[in-house]
Amino acid sequence: MAREHSNRGRRQRDETPEFADRLVAINRVSKTVKGGKRFGFAALVVVGDQKGRVGFGKGKAKEVPEAIRKATEQAKRQMIRVALREGRTLHHDIEGRHGAGKVVMRTAPQGTGIIAGGPMRAVFEMLGVQDVVAKSIGSQNPYNMIRATIDGLKKESSPRTVAQRRGKKVADILKKPEAEAAPATEAAEA
Secondary structure (H helix, E strand, O other): OOOHHHHHHHHHHHHHHOOOEEEEEEEEEEEEEEEEEEEEEEEEEEEOOOOOOOEEEEEEEEEEEHHHHHHHHHHHOEEEEEOEEOOOOOOOOOEEEEOOEEEEEOOOOOOEEEEHHHHHHHHHHHOOOOOOEEEEEOOHHHHHHHHHHHHHHHHOOOOHHHHHHHOOOOOHHHHHOOOHHHHHHHHHHO
């Protein structure tokens, strides 16, 4: 009886709409058999909480809804956390690669919006990024584009993590070298 109760609680947690999901691609595949052709479907889904967590998954099944469900479950299992600057953009410019897919992601000022195509846009929307400029170079395969985007997002480091790694304060990391810039401008004026 206790086990039944715990499963019910887990099921209710799974059904809470804390994660948004976006269907990126559906592919119909066929297998030729003795009696004709058997059709199946492959789905690619991106899931995120729009607050800095995102994941992707792929699922295959005989029917579309089942393929989407499998993909969504896989995406929820392999989510990553990405630190966002001011909750709206990336901390620094990033490049991501996977196979022949290469993507470039750049920070953007407020009001820019998401300038990215297709599968990359889905990742940024589910991540909660509001301002970013991104370009896909190379493979246009949605699977490789999403993997390259996730690869780049994993490489991003926030000032807090850099400060911890270097044993400094966050203010030291963010501080602009004004002392070095001042003599350079005086020399240019002379």
